[in-house]
Amino acid sequence: MRAVVFKGVGQIAVEDRPVPKIIQPTDAILKVKCSAICGSDLHWYRGHMSLPTGFIPGHEFVGVVNEVGNDVKDIYVGDTVVASFSAQCGNCFYCKKRMTSCCPSNFLFGNSADSRSIDGGQAEYVRVPYADATLVRAPTSIPENMLVLMGDIFPTGYFAASRFLKHVPEQERRQTSVAVVGCGPVGICAIATALHWCDTVFAIDMVPERLAEAERLGAKPLLLTADPAATIMAATGNRGVDVALEIVGTPDALYLCLDLVRPFGSISSVGVQTAPLKLDGPSIYGKNITIAWGKCPVRGIFDEALDCLVKVQNKVAFLCSRTMKMEDSVEAYKLFNERKAHKIILTL
Amino acid sequence: MRAVVFKGVGQIAVEDRPVPKIIQPTDAILKVKCSAICGSDLHWYRGHMSLPTGFIPGHEFVGVVNEVGNDVKDIYVGDTVVASFSAQCGNCFYCKKRMTSCCPSNFLFGNSADSRSIDGGQAEYVRVPYADATLVRAPTSIPENMLVLMGDIFPTGYFAASRFLKHVPEQERRQTSVAVVGCGPVGICAIATALHWCDTVFAIDMVPERLAEAERLGAKPLLLTADPAATIMAATGNRGVDVALEIVGTPDALYLCLDLVRPFGSISSVGVQTAPLKLDGPSIYGKNITIAWGKCPVRGIFDEALDCLVKVQNKVAFLCSRTMKMEDSVEAYKLFNERKAHKIILTL
Numbered sequence: 001m002r003a004v005v006f007k008g009v010g011q012i013a014v015e016d017r018p019v020p021k022i023i024q025p026t027d028a029i030l031k032v033k034c035s036a037i038c039g040s041d042l043h044w045y046r047g048h049m050s051l052p053t054g055f056i057p058g059h060e061f062v063g064v065v066n067e068v069g070n071d072v073k074d075i076y077v078g079d080t081v082v083a084s085f086s087a088q089c090g091n092c093f094y095c096k097k098r099m100t101s102c103c104p105s106n107f108l109f110g111n112s113a114d115s116r117s118i119d120g121g122q123a124e125y126v127r128v129p130y131a132d133a134t135l136v137r138a139p140t141s142i143p144e145n146m147l148v149l150m151g152d153i154f155p156t157g158y159f160a161a162s163r164f165l166k167h168v169p170e171q172e173r174r175q176t177s178v179a180v181v182g183c184g185p186v187g188i189c190a191i192a193t194a195l196h197w198c199d200t201v202f203a204i205d206m207v208p209e210r211l212a213e214a215e216r217l218g219a220k221p222l223l224l225t226a227d228p229a230a231t232i233m234a235a236t237g238n239r240g241v242d243v244a245l246e247i248v249g250t251p252d253a254l255y256l257c258l259d260l261v262r263p264f265g266s267i268s269s270v271g272v273q274t275a276p277l278k279l280d281g282p283s284i285y286g287k288n289i290t291i292a293w294g295k296c297p298v299r300g301i302f303d304e305a306l307d308c309l310v311k312v313q314n315k316v317a318f319l320c321s322r323t324m325k326m327e328d329s330v331e332a333y334k335l336f337n338e339r340k341a342h343k344i345i346l347t348l
Numbered sequence: 349m350r351a352v353v354f355k356g357v358g359q360i361a362v363e364d365r366p367v368p369k370i371i372q373p374t375d376a377i378l379k380v381k382c383s384a385i386c387g388s389d390l391h392w393y394r395g396h397m398s399l400p401t402g403f404i405p406g407h408e409f410v411g412v413v414n415e416v417g418n419d420v421k422d423i424y425v426g427d428t429v430v431a432s433f434s435a436q437c438g439n440c441f442y443c444k445k446r447m448t449s450c451c452p453s454n455f456l457f458g459n460s461a462d463s464r465s466i467d468g469g470q471a472e473y474v475r476v477p478y479a480d481a482t483l484v485r486a487p488t489s490i491p492e493n494m495l496v497l498m499g500d501i502f503p504t505g506y507f508a509a510s511r512f513l514k515h516v517p518e519q520e521r522r523q524t525s526v527a528v529v530g531c532g533p534v535g536i537c538a539i540a541t542a543l544h545w546c547d548t549v550f551a552i553d554m555v556p557e558r559l560a561e562a563e564r565l566g567a568k569p570l571l572l573t574a575d576p577a578a579t580i581m582a583a584t585g586n587r588g589v590d591v592a593l594e595i596v597g598t599p600d601a602l603y604l605c606l607d608l609v610r611p612f613g614s615i616s617s618v619g620v621q622t623a624p625l626k627l628d629g630p631s632i633y634g635k636n637i638t639i640a641w642g643k644c645p646v647r648g649i650f651d652e653a654l655d656c657l658v659k660v661q662n663k664v665a666f667l668c669s670r671t672m673k674m675e676d677s678v679e680a681y682k683l684f685n686e687r688k689a690h691k692i693i694l695t696l
Contacts, residue, residue, distance in 0.1 A: 093585075093587065094611065094612065097612070099611070099612040099636065101636060102611035102612050102635070102636055167515070237441075239441065251629065263442065263447070263450035264442065264445070264447040264450050264642070269633070271633075272633060273629030273630060273632065273633040274629055274630055275629050276626055276627065276628060276629055277626070277627040277628075277629050277632070278624055278625070278626055278627075279624065279625040279626075279627065280624060280625075281599065281621030281622055281623050281624055281625050282621060282622055284621065284625070284641045284642075285617070285619075285620060285621040285641050285642055285643065286642070286643070287450070287641075287642065288447065288449060288450055288640075288641065288642030288643060288645075289640075289641055289642065290638065290639070290640035290641070291638070291639055292636075292637075292638040293632045293633050293635075293636065293637055293638070294612070294632075294633055294634070294635070294636030294637065295633065295634070295636060297636075
């Protein structure tokens with residue numbers, strides 16, 4: 001089969017690889033229909049994350065089930081399915097509580113960091129462990145070309161926005177103010193979710209094009225370099241926002257959220273934090289701040305995220321507008337790395 | 349009137365002071381019945397917090413209303429009342445949302461840190477600003493000698509324990525495991541609250557006498573120096589507890605909570621954090637941790653905390669067993685500072 005392969009920093013190639021086989025009886029093999037390049041793929045492409053070469057990337061993919069192991073019960077050959085960005089067992093303490101991102105038996109697609117990393121979906125075929133607990137049959141409520149968003153970025157944006165907002169009593173939700181730090185594709189999905197519930201969403205980024213997209217959704221765009229805290233304080237009676245979303249993954253983005261949020265406010269941080277965080281004890285205590293960190297449990301929240309995507313699909317459809325052939329992946333990665341496309345979907 | 353007065357590090361005196369007068373029409377003057385010495389009074393007594401001398405301490409007190417200003421509507425002369433540890437306006441954004449600890453117009457009793465500090469209740473009389481929003485008439489559901497607990501430590505312990513536990517679905521609550529780091533009087537109140545809901549509560553401290561008290565309540569005592577994390581991991585299938593409570597106010601206590609809590613777990617931190625906190629970004633992201641910091645909004649949660657105290661009063665009654673005369677406060681502070689009493693109630 002043809003597959004994208006990581007060859008070294010800034011280098012991928014499209015090569016011939018053996019078609020994957022069923023290894024465990026809970027596996028399925030998919031014939032891939034499409035896969036997406038995600039912002040987190042740039043971590044290894046740019047060398048910010050140093051990974052052994054040779055793996056097949058891609059943790060957002062949609063395909064048709066081609067083969068299933070003997071223990072697969074709920075997924076059938078011929079089903080069109082989407083996978084979550086990591087495979088999870090479905091049976092452990094965390095999976096049963098829908099905290100699937102913390103399943104200790106999970107496998108991350110499209111990575112080679114450790115023994116829990118497996119080849120991904122930027123290929124003609126992909127092996128999916130724990131098929132019953134990892135794959136979801138294509139719902140009819142969204143167009144198939146948007147389904148790839150449900151593998152990672154839409155649920156992640158939804159998770160960022162919903163963690164605190166869904167606990168705000170319904171009659172107070174529209175008046176709840178939100179700041180979103182980071183307006184890449186996940187930020188856009190978070191903004192669309194937040195605007196579905198709240199009237200006032202501030203969008204902060206340093207890329208004007210991203211801010212323009214956020215503004216088209218209905219958010220108030222604030223350039224990072226133009227003192228967004230001052231604007232937000234002026235707009236909120238000098239209090240700050242009720243909820244801030246950190247979608248960048250740097251300490252500075254989290255510190256900005258701490259400045260933007262009001263006393264007794266909440267911060268939801270889904271950016272991949274890779275550095276130490278230094279927090280000021282007295283001010284975080286004095287402000288009664290709550291911070292929730294972490295990776296989205298895509299499979300655990302799939303149904304509620306999908307319900308939301310159905311409602312906001314027109315707003316985020318533009319994320320799926322750029323399609324290229326998988327054979328042209330070298331060019332696709334180059335364009336994506338140069339930020340000439342916010343999302344590229346590779347088709348076969 | 350007679351009053352306790354802060355004279356310098358390690359020194360208080362009982363002196364004559366003028367009886368306070370109504371200053372604002374929303375004030376009330378109480379004739380004090382009793383006031384308590386709180387662990388946080390040791391901050392200035394020991395000099396850990398450097399405060400100007402001359403103020404009257406005491407932020408936990410019960411009294412009878414002696415006089416009210418013209419704008420006081422709900423509190424009457426002759427009422428027996430308890431105050432929250434700080435006075436709040438009752439009308440602002442935060443007060444209306446029951447986040448009374450963040451009222452920007454608040455006054456802290458028994459302190460001299462800044463212009464928002466006022467004389468406290470370790471005296472014959474005390475002036476209470478915003479009487480309607482600060483005082484609560486003595487409920488009949490608990491004995492009057494326990495009412496002083498409702499000024500600070502019981503609501504604070506309740507707040508620590510309830511912040512996350514009250515959102516756990518009822519059918520899962522008994523199986524939820526909790527670790528409490530710090531078993532002073534607030535810790536005891538948190539343990540009593542947690543045990544009211546959950547079967548498994550680990551109590552961690554370095555003082556064996558405190559652990560013995562926690563054990564009598566039904567908690568599992570773990571000496572800080574005897575690797576509590578190892579015991580907790582072994583007892584929880586190597587996962588960690590669902591919820592950890594930080595009731596000390598040091599970075600190390602918070603870091604211990606991070607070690608004790610399971611992935612997707614929550615930490616409630618009510619200890620007064622006075623130093624920088626250094627968190628490991630990758631592990632706090634990877635573990636999907638949520639931390640809520642901050643000061644208890646005593647008045648905002650008074651009713652629910654009282655409901656809980658009514659139910660657990662027999663367990664925490666021992667905190668009110670040590671009574672001394674206010675005239676003997678020099679000795680009382682000395683005993684309290686030497687940890688020869690966990691709580692001392694000064695009577696008039």
